[in-house]
Amino acid sequence: MQTTTEYGDARECIQAARHNLRQVKRLLSQPSAGAADEAAALLRDVEVQLGCVAAVLRQNGSKPDLELRSGIEELQGEVAVLARFFAEADKMFSGWLRAIRVRRGGYTDRGQAAPLVLVKKLSVEG
């Protein structure tokens, strides 16, 4: 009886973390600052849930548990996808910003995209 419930909490935490990661992947398919913020909050939850797994394992001692291990391995796969996504997204956004800077300010004397300065503008209609 003890054996079946020993890692119960840890498994639940892993399941919750996987659910959150799936949500994060879905959110990041639509780029918006709001979606990114929401993804960040979910990822912080994932961190807490993984901390819970670590605490349970420390408390109960680590025993071979293939199901838990495979759950963590799958989670690792999801995280690898996210890590790669962020690395590539960074490149993509940098490219976008460079293109916009060139269009707004042209090139500097050194051939680089001119810095983009955001100014307060007032539009008056009527």
Place this chain on the structure above:
Amino acid sequence: MGSLFSALDSASQSLQAFEQAMDVTQNNVANANSPGYADQVPELVSQPFQTGTGLTGGVQEQTQDSRDSYADQAVQQQLSLQGMYQQLQTSLGPLQSVFDVSSNSPIPSALNTLFQSFSAWATQPGNASYQATVIGAAQQVATAFQQAATQLGNIQTDTNNDIQSTVAQINQDAATIQSYNVAIAKNATPDAGLSAQLESTLENLSSLTNVTTLPGLGGMVTVLVGGQTPLVIGTQVNDLQAVNNTSSTAGNPGAAPTISIVDSNGNDVTSEVTSGSLAGLLNVSNTVLPSLIGGGQQVGGLNTLAEGLANSVNNVLEQASTTSTPPYQSGSPLFTYNSSLPAGIAGTLAVSSTITGSQLAAADTGPPVVANGAALTLAGLDSSNPGPVDGQGFTQYFSSMASSVGNAAASATTSASAQSQLVAQAQSLQQQVSGVSLDEEAIRLVQLQSTYDAVGKVVTEINDTLATLMNMIPTD
């Protein structure tokens, strides 16, 4: 009266302009879901007062294409990378089944049986049944290697056929783009429908190979492969070709030649193909498969393993004796292979057709003489240190090959999954950018980039935590 007619004429022109604007809007609505269609913005501008003709102002319709070339290129780049990773994922799948590390897969299973049969034979070297078991197990090993070589050969053939068909698709897309260029050149005014079809074809082409598009005269596009090799210039198409690079196998007869991509002038442009499904196929055909089954510059892991196994076993048997008392009789080699084709060793590995059980030499003539010394050496060959194949045991060497194939496949799967999201993002940005001011766009992108930067750091921490958790759970 002149001024009255002028006023009526002007009013009529204004009405026509509004009608055209209505048509543009209607066209936008009708094509909302058309692939590659960019929103057309009807813009109404004042017509200057012309004293000479007596025109009294009015409005004139000008259609402005909201297509953003950078947004289009961002989508094309991401599609190109997605094409490559998806192709790698597809092509590496069959390789994983050949290099399966589980004990049920043919080569590890046959090796295991062979070394078990050596152990059993060592207990009773003169036992005809054990000798026959050794020969039978060796036969299984040879068959497993031959099957793996055949499977890899088939994968090589399929991959090369895929390369040919992908190049044909690229040329077909290039011809389609050229026909759009011809149509665009004939049109006096920009045609949103043509532009949409062109964009759709360019996206399809991008998933096949990495292309750069440059605006040409009168709305036509120039398409370059890898930013250098012209594929379409205006109304001219320069077809690509996939050819066997026969010179690549000069130093390694029997190896499958590498595939080169050449332009219409015969120049080798293979190195310029860096993404798209063609790059994935070239990687598998020219790099991954030669590392396993051999190519122009290498013998291939499977052949190295087959040769190492055959030589190690044969050396022990040939130095041993079939009798443990003089006169000593040297043993016969168990395995044969065609040594003149280094890249075909695995495919030609066989058990010597003339060997019989009594020709298997079990005795080590020493001194001291050990009646089952050679059989014991054979039984421990796989676990000897250093191992007989590049310092590794046979099973360990096979596992290393399987591991490298598995890692490449896993990496391709991860990348393909991440790339799907990036394509979705790029397409979403492409949709959003139409009609949005560059200032707004810049603010949004800076916000996104900084948030992504922060979220990316959280992901790194989660990754570290997962690694710690993995270490906390023992495997057995």
